[in-house]
Amino acid sequence: MREYDFKEVEAKWQKNWKDGDIFKTLDEVEGKQNYYLLAMLPYPSGRLHVGHARNYTLGDVIARYKRMKGYNVLNPMGWDSFGLPAENAAIQNGAHPAAWTTSNIENMKRQLNMLGFSYDWDREIATYKPEYYKWNQWMFKRFYEKGLIYKKKSFVNWCPDCNTVLANEQVEDGKCWRHSKTTVVQKELEQWFFRITDYAEELLKGHEELKGGWPDKVLAMQKNWIGKSFGTEIVFKVAETGEDLPMFTTRIDTIFGVSYCVVAPEHPIVAEILKVNPAIKKDVEEMENTDLIERSAEGREKRGVFTGWHVINPVTNKKVELWIADYVLMNYGTGAVMAVPCHDERDYAFAKKYNLPRNIVINSIDKETGKEIELDPNTMTCAFTEEGVMTNSGEFNGMNSKEALTKIAEYVEAKGFGKRTVKYRLKDWGVSRQRYWGTPIPVLYCEKCGTVLEKDENLPVLLPEDVSFDGKGNPLQTSESFKHATCPVCGGPARRDTDTMDTFVDSSWYFLRYCDPHNDKLPFSKEIVDKWMGVDQYIGGVEHAVMHLLYARFFEKILRDLGMVSANEPFKKLLTQGMVLSQSYYSEKERRFIFPQDVEVKGDKAFLKSTGEELVTKMEKMSKSKNNGVDPEEMVLKYGADTTRLFIMFAAPPEKELEWSENGLAGAYRFLTKIWRLVMENKDDLDPAEVDMSKINRDDKALLIKMNQTIKRVTDSIENDYHFNTAIAATMELINDTLDYRNNILDAGKGTSESKKIFDDVIQKILVMLSPFIPHICDELWSEIGKEGYIYNTNWPTYDPKLLTTSEVVMAVQVNGKVRGTVEVERGTAKEEVEKMALALENVQKHMEGKQLVKLIVVPDKIVNIVVK
Structure with missing residues (x-):
């Protein structure tokens, strides 16, 4: 062999x-x-x-x-x-x-x-x-013609040294990835946008169609990203200028508690404020140049500056200070927020830092008695954001805050101060990239015709070759052949857009x-x-x-x-x-992850070879930074593709984390050699044929039942959430039973005329069921047993429902209350037949020898009781 x-x-x-x-x-x-x-x-x-x-x-x-x-x-x-x-x-x-x-x-x-x-x-x-x-x-x-694309100014990450836009991943601790000393700033540029917000509601409703097919956590993440909010847009007046300053809030029930208002540093009103108060310009620029993700991070300390201006609450007619703060983003709501510190965590942290007023407008409710508990802003340690009882809120005092949310929204709308509305956190998709390696945007700018799109027959607009990759600015702007073009409308000179599309x-x-x-x-x-x-x-x-x-x-x-x-x-x-995890080794003294080749493992501990330091070891997500990556090509060269595939599928269900283990790979390889030997040792006379069920014995039937059970288990495991690990485990069990059958029945000469047929059929079905996981070895063994073609083109096996369970039962045989043997019978076997089988047992006869039979009781399909004296 x-x-x-x-x-x-x-x-x-x-x-x-x-x-x-x-x-x-x-x-x-x-x-x-x-x-x-x-x-x-x-x-x-x-x-x-x-x-x-x-x-x-x-x-x-x-x-x-x-x-x-x-x-x-x-x-x-x-x-x-x-x-x-x-x-x-x-x-x-x-x-x-x-x-x-x-x-x-x-x-x-x-x-x-x-x-x-x-x-x-x-x-x-x-x-x-x-x-x-x-x-x-x-x-x-086509999208542009449908009105789904437009251009507007937007803030981007900008490196002054590189003179280019940076992606978020190129900004490291607020610095450019190329030069760690250069601070990245936010720069306003003209950018192209797709109107994804036009589809915000349909994107949410579409989740209903996806339920059951998509993981719930993914649907929840999308729902949160779209961020649908029901609220009220209410208009405050700027005291110093008289202009309107709309604000969006989901908590109009707290309107009586507004103690200051906040705008984003990018808000248009900030430019007006800086004209009369230039002293705060540096603070504003620092806030503008902070990464948006960092600004919106929970737990981060908020920064702000007082503008010197005030706004008037239209409901209370009270004047409060207007601040600029980094925790307010221009891309949500109106970019302006009414602050109620006692009932909003971010407002509370900001007010505490800058010693701003805090007003209670909702009291707590005692959960046992249902009575109102008056809150004191001077003793509060955090904002109260739960449902409660309205207070210090005029005609709405004593009302439940949940009911007041609707009543005050109706009041504001009736008074003309604002209107109920729906907002989405989702913003239009900015697709402009000031880089070379992307799809050129098919737009030209003509002095005569304005903004025009390239003709269909002139597409694609090709990326030029005459570009400079010096790390300074957008490489497309270095191409004269690309920038200067012909207007597709009038035939005059035109300038191409040098942005490329988001990948x-x-x-x-x-x-x-x-x-x-x-x-x-x-x-x-x-x-x-x-x-x-x-x-x-x-x-x-x-x-x-x-x-x-x-x-x-x-x-x-x-x-x-x-x-x-x-x-x-x-x-x-x-x-x-799920993620793939691998063993990582960390040196606390050197404060770095260690390469596996520099590690000596002794038992369950690992040491740095060069110094002997005991290392911190744990399973972590594979990454270059942790020096714990595994190259799958190395595994294929060492163990083979089928071994690698088998281990990956067997080690964990698909949605769970997989712990990478070379020991596991070695075990998978041993399993493949086991299959190889099973088939190769029996291939020469492998000739499955139709089984005559009337001629089989219990051992034959047991293997047939195991085979049919395995086909069902494997099929169900693949169909139901792709639990390939249980499918493989079921096939491994069948292989073990098949080996036992060969050794104990076929080789021992205890089989029937049908036993070899059954054995041969099981071998073939094992190969077919394993072939999606380990296709190379299965096709080779398929060929070795004389089959033509590829298993890929073979039909998946089906199971016989009649052979999923046995109709046989094992009945204990007792003599004077002690079990002396068992008999295996078909369910419903006649009492006389069971008695005959029980009395024929050698051990039963031994314990009855020289004694008189008093009673013999058969409990059908369960037990035989023999009483002697």
């Missing part, structure tokens, strides 16, 4: 699959239902990491299983290949982003193929190629292009897309729960309204896999 050589086996079958083109997908196959399986579009960083391997193995197992279940499966792959890392590499290494990206794609594609994934590479897309980004530009035009645009519709990837007339054919969409199963990390998934849903709804697709939602079901 030849030994299992995974390198030989895997290379052979990967070549066979490729040469046979077995993963190619037709748009429809007669008699088969389409099934669209999709893993999230990867960024071509150059190398796969274990998170990639887990994500794509999950998808491949499902794709192979669904194919065997009779579906016409679409399982494509491509590359989210525009983006900042490629441009940074160009700046640092002098390599053009296209060359860097192409090289990375080639390597990652090679690694994916090493793992044996069943992708239809004929549908491969790469978003950096003109044949793809042409359609980004085409859709930009989230690329990934907001790529799943549609996979359906029709070679279409050169349209982004895709509606007829073809409607055969596949929406995606039946989408797989990716929960970190994409908001941005990517929300934008993709937004695009789907626009394209539906444009008549280009029929589905409301792009992804019917979503699986968000």
Whole structure:
């Protein structure tokens, strides 16, 4: 028997699959239902990491299983290949982003193929190629024509030294990533925006369609991001100028308690204030230049400055101070807030810091007696934000605050001070990027015609080659050939927009292009897309729960309204896999994570080899910073693709964290060699045939029942939330029982004429059930037992409901109250037959010898009692 050589086996079958083109997908196959399986579009960083391997193995197992279940499966792959890392590499290494990206794609594609994934590479897309980004530009035009795109001024992260816009991830502790001493500032630039807010309500309501198919936590994250708020917009007057200052509040019930008001540093009124009070300009600029995420972080100390101006509360007619504060954001509500410190945590912290007045307008209620408890602002240690009883609120005193919320809103509206309204935290999507490596925005500026869009026949607007990657400013602005163009309307000179699109645009519709990837007339054919969409199963990390998934849903709804697709939602079901954890080693003395090769492990402790220091060890998310990353290619070269796939699927359910363990890999490899030996030792006379059930014995039937139970367990485990670990465990149990059956029944000569047929059938079904997980070895063994073709094209086994449970029972046989043996009988066996079997037991006869039978009682299907004296 030849030994299992995974390198030989895997290379052979990967070549066979490729040469046979077995993963190619037709748009429809007669008699088969389409099934669209999709893993999230990867960024071509150059190398796969274990998170990639887990994500794509999950998808491949499902794709192979669904194919065997009779579906016409679409399982494509491509590359989210525009983006900042490629441009940074160009700046640092002098390599053009296209060359860097192409090289990375080639390597990652090679690694994916090493793992044996069943992708239809004929549908491969790469978003950096003109044949793809042409359609980004085409859709930009359609969205613009529909009124869903506009341009306005917006604040961005700006590095004065680089003279360029920075992404949030390029800002480290408020400094530019390239020079840690340069403070990043907020600069106002003209930016392009998509009107995603026009779809805010539909994006919320669409969650109803996704319930049951998407994780609840993802729906909750999107709901919070959209942030629908019912409230009141109330107009205060600026005392010094008489102008209106609208404010949005969800707590109009606290209007009588306003002790000061606050505006965001970006609010338009601030420019007027600075003209008369320039002394506060430095404070305002510091607040403006603080990252928005940092400003809105909970628990962070609030900063502010008094403007010198006041506003008048329209309900109380009282004048209060107007402040500028960093905790107020211009992108929510109106950018102005009425502050009620005793009933809002942020206002309370701010008022306490700056010693501002605090007014009680809602008292607490004793939960036992229901009586009102008067609160004292001087003794309060935090804001009271619960339901209570109105106080110091005029005609609303004594009213429950929940009821007052409605009554005071009606009062404000009736008096003309404001109106009830709905606001969303979601803001329009800014898609402008002052960078080179992205889709050029198809807009030109003509002195005669103004802002114009490029003609469809001139698309794509190509990225130019004559650019400078010196890290200063936007590289596109260094290209004279790109900047200077011809107006598509009048034919005169025009200037191109040098912004490129946010790369989230690329990934907001790529799943549609996979359906029709070679279409050169349209982004895709509606007829073809409607055969596949929406995606039946989408797989990716929960970190994409908001941005990517929300934008993709937004695009789907626009394209539906444009008549280009029929589905409301792009992804019917979503699986968000858990993180991969690996052992990390941390030196408290050196205050850094240590590479595994520098660690000596003794028992359950780890030490730094160079100094002997005992290290802190724990399982943490794999990352370069923790020096605990694992290269899946190394694991494939050491143990094989099937071993790597098996361990990934067996170690944890998909949605749970997976603890990476080389011991686990070694165990998975041992399991593969066990399967190999089981088949190879019995392959020569493996010839399953129809079983004559009338000729089988109990042992035969037990194995048949185990096989049918396993088919059901494996099928149910895959169908129900993809619990592949339990599916694999069930198959392992069947293998063990099959080995016992061979050793104890077949080899011992205790079988029937049907025993070998049953054994052979079980072996085949084991290979079929394991093939989605470990396809290379299963195809090799399939070939070894004389089967032609590929298991990929084989039907998934079905179980016989009649063989899921045994009809036999084991009955204890007692002699004078003590168990002396057992008999195994069919349920309902006649009493006389049971008595006969019980009395024939050797041990029973031994304990009855020389004694008189007094009584024999049979409790059907349970016990036999024999009384002797």
